[in-house]
Amino acid sequence: MAKQHWKPGTMVYPIPAVMVSCGSKPEDYNIITIAWTGTICSDPAMCYISVRKNRHSYDIIKESGEFVINLTTKNLAYATDWCGVKSGKDFNKFKEMNLTPAPSKEISAPIIEESPLSIECKVKNIVELGSHDMFIAEVVNVQADEKYINEKTGKFLLSKARPIAYSHGYYFELGKLIGQFGHSVMKKKTREIKGKKGKARKA
Template identity: 35%
Template sequence: MKISLGAKPLALPAPVWAVSTYDPDGKPNSMIAAWGGLCSSQPPCLTVSVRPSRHTYRGLTQRKAFTVGVVSEAFAAQGDYLGMISGKKTDKFADTGLTPVRSDVVDAPYIEEFPLSLECRLIHSYELGVHIMVVGEILDVKADEDKLIDGKFPDIEKMRPLIFSPGSRAYHTVGDHVGQGFDMGRKYVK
């Protein structure tokens, strides 16, 4: 039997994304966001929600650009730290040893150590309660070559992305391969 948990953001899993920008002084900055996902295939877009009080939000809106880095299991502690302290107070890249790389596509840095980076141009923003949901058009995707399938698509088992459980505030990573999408359900096609 199911029980009511009330109106809470408990969808599982949530991504562990490093949203990176240059701050108003031009310094690379990054924060962790779990409220996000893909939202369009044509044009390719993603959405991420950021509180307007966050240091990253200011850089994102001023430069109209940001990157999303998929944090891997190997860099879980560094990723977690990006969400613990404001870039107003410290240089998160110096603190963690992560490497900001200037995008050649958008006016934002991506993080070299994270296996997948999506470079986005800000195209919309929507006020939603305590967050601003931003929509970014994905202009390029950068991936570690050794973590691709046939040189074309990210291999989730090699990338080992972190996922987040909002209720318990715990990090996990991906599990076993279950089957192929748009294939397993064929037995129900009439």
């Protein structure tokens, strides 16, 4: 199969499309849509966002040292896009998109009440990269919407919220479940167990 060679680019897709809320005072509250984000450490729990220096939220986050990563859904797709193309210098994004700023537990920046999961973060380091600066942060608290928590198992069912992802300029609703972590090994073990039982019966 033939392959084409492209110039270097950010082609790791699909990726999350999140709304990052920031600001330590109500008059400074803002939302920026971020696709350059992800997990970088489990213990302590750490993540990152990368932001252009000319974005309105850049200075807010740099000065406060705090932000919240709010996961997005199909119902939030329009607001997610709008908050990414409009500037907080010109609009109150919470008001314009009918979103609700609610208190965080550990930081001053607000969560977005309508988000199914909000991740409160404290900046630990800022790395200058080029077009973007990376804000490396420690997760200090997570707020999960109770309506997506299974009462019997206690598991958080994000799939019920109909999450979205971003891929090369487009938003997509995530599809059906095709497996779980470790399912390839689990299937192999199941076959081995069944095989041993079959041999035992024959013996």
